[in-house]
Amino acid sequence: MSFNKRFILLPFFCCTITVGIAQQKKPASTYSVNKTVIAQGDALFQKNCSDCHNFKTRGIGPDLSGVTADASYAYLSKFISNSQALVKAGDKRAAAIFAEYKVPMPSHPQLKPTDINAILSFINTYKKQAEVYVNTAALGIPVTDPMPAKIAKSGLTLKLQEWLTAPKTSTKNPSTRITQTFVLKGPKGNRMLMLEMRGKLYEIKDGRFNTIMDMAQLKPNFIPEPGLASGWGSFAFHPEFYKNGLLYTTHTEKKGSAPADYTYADSIPVALQWVVNEWKINDPNATVFDATPREMLRVNMPSPIHGMQQIIFNPLSKPGSADYGLIYLGIGDGGSAEARYPQLCDAPTQIRSSIIRIDPAGRNSKNGKYGIVAANAWAKDADQNTLGEVYARGFRNPNKITWAADGTMLASDIGYTMVEELNIVKPGLDYGWPEREGTFVLNFAGKKSAIYNLPARDHKYTYAVAQYDHDEGNAISGGFVYEGKIAQLKGKYIFGDIVKGRMFYLEYKDLKLGQQAQIKEFDLQFNGLPNKFIDLVKNPKADMRLDLGENNTIYIWAKTDGKIWEVKDCIAN
Structure with missing residues (x-):
């Protein structure tokens, strides 16, 4: 979604x-x-x-x-x-x-x-x-309720206070498509930024949303439609931005806008293209960026869903470390699997369904516009058919990448049939999509896909460390391990569900490969009154997101109304 x-x-x-x-x-x-x-x-x-x-x-x-x-x-x-x-x-x-x-x-x-x-x-x-009969007897009986035990209330309440409301960019729902915050730290003070997927990068200052960059004006083929994940997807500042002025972005363009670096057979439709650009900002301190783009890579997608997700630098890497200055980018399957084109996302020969790691300063990629990181598993496998860009693969829609303080990389992955998942990401591992969803076998045979229990001694893939099913929610809104000032929240991975607007957490210390951590739910209080987020926004889909601001302040908002809430405290019920 x-x-x-x-x-x-x-x-x-x-x-x-x-x-x-x-x-x-x-x-x-x-x-x-x-x-x-x-x-x-x-x-x-x-x-x-x-x-x-x-x-x-x-x-x-x-x-x-x-x-x-x-x-x-x-x-x-x-x-x-x-x-x-x-x-x-x-x-x-x-x-x-x-x-x-x-x-x-x-x-x-x-x-x-x-x-x-x-x-x-x-x-x-x-x-x-006519339904094509496929014998699935070898898979056993389809699983209809993957996680019968319900997510329990934690006994903790998040106290939220209304902060700001983002400008409306449409008269239709959603009224605004704000999606990502970032605190840009600089020599003249910090700047709070927020992305609007219809094309605007805002700086929030003195309670006002000031546009510092407008993708719709800079890229004539830019499209923010049909909505959902399309538009201006994500942005990341180079760790030395105030020295080199480099900003990296992802956005969607009309199909055929330019030759793609990653294509497929003409018999498969192209819905749109996802593009990665490097921008040279002439004055990093300017209130409006004067920017010159350099295209790095372009990917054709067979449907508008599950495109490029978060683009990010490892915030823990320091100058001189192996990871410093390298870009991580989550790329979804583009709807390939459910459209019955699994060959576009089912192996490290494909860029879709992967998290890639590339060097923006290098030029040894096939298109000569970025660098292949030699340490990537598929860069050193002696197979010319695999993509050296791929860091890890097997994700349907890796929508949020984050790192815990100990250096562990985490990625949430939005599910398809029944399961939402959180993964510990390790280089060179395959997390199963499109053959797996969470800790279940996924079978696309016939009109209705189904999931099945894993076979005995299944060691082909790496599995989620936390998961929930669609009785609880429909799309995970990935989060972060909290390291701020609210004592009750320290050490918790905090996340939510986009559709149902529920807020969850798990203890980070409980995350271990090979097992699933217990998820618990927060109660919510808005301006001193208890309420459910989905009731507050008065919309069938909450369209909830969350991110961090200055001093690890947690912000929660809905695209439906653009109202941004600040988490002020967490109390025991």
Whole structure:
């Protein structure tokens, strides 16, 4: 969600769908066969729906092939407009799908009948396919409840105080797509920065959000759509930024904007491209950056989901150490596996589904724009087919990378079928995607994927050190090991769930490869009053994120309303 950041937008259709269909004189009430209308519907679907749906298998939402034969045009139109109204009215079909996918789809009053007609007309071109029988008897019985024991309350309450509200960048939900904070430490004092995925890098000063860099203005092919993980993905300042002025960013561009360094067969669609740039900032102290870009690498992706995640330098590395000045970057599978293109993400011959480590000062990469780190496991394996960039692999959507004070690298990974996970990342290890999800075998055979218990003596992959299932939440919002001033929180890895807005923690000392640590839940108190985050934001999807600010202050916010909360204390109930 997605969901490097993730949203089950509907059981039939996804979307904060934008309008753009030419007005018809009289809105149609049946499926069009007009090629222009279908092409418009295709464009809208690819732009706004393909992050949750396809026509081969269930994803975040259902497989849509044949859906127009299963329900009437009028019913599907109502479902898109307001699915929860159908659920509340007792409609059995809507209620059953809501129960299966757990998260409701928001209403879409902004959609015109012509928009809905075009989308449905395009979907109508995909007829239901016969189920291909695959014998899965060797895997045993599918697991329907991976973790029957529920996450327990911890007896601790986070006391949150309203801090600031980010500027709205859209009149539609989400109103703002703030996603990452960073404290830039410099000779003239520290600067608090926050990223907005629609293209703005803010400096927060005296309670104001000042734009210091605008990707939409700097890159003409920049696209922040369909939303979720697309747009300006992440940023990282070189550890010697105030000497060399170097800033590194990831962002999305239209497909075909430029030749990609990482491609695949023409028979597989390209939804968009993810791009890494190095920017030379003329004056690091300026209130608005005057920046010159240098493209480092470009990757084609078959769908809008699970693109480039966090770009980061190891904050613990010091000048002279082997890790100093090297870039780490989490790259998701781009939706490859659920779109039935596992060959794009299932081996170290592919850059997708990996965490890479590269040297921005080097030039020995295939494209000559960055350096391959000789110590990387797949750089020294004597196999010309593997990618020396890859540090570790086997992740569906490694959305947050962090380091504990003892140097241990951690990465959260957003799941697909049932499991969200946290991993201790070691160089050269494979964490299993797309053959594993958490500590379970994942099988994509047939229309409905399923998970199974691991076989005996399974040593092929490395497994999560903490995990929870979709009864508890739907997309992990990765966090950090807290080292700030709040005594009750010290030594805890603090994280949350993007969709359900729940806040969790585990004791960092309990994290060990080969076993799973116990997760506990915080209660929340906002401006002195107890509440649930999802109720506070009044949205079916909380769209919650968290990050650190000055002096390890914890900030929690929702993209839905842009209101940022500061954790002031943690108390025992």
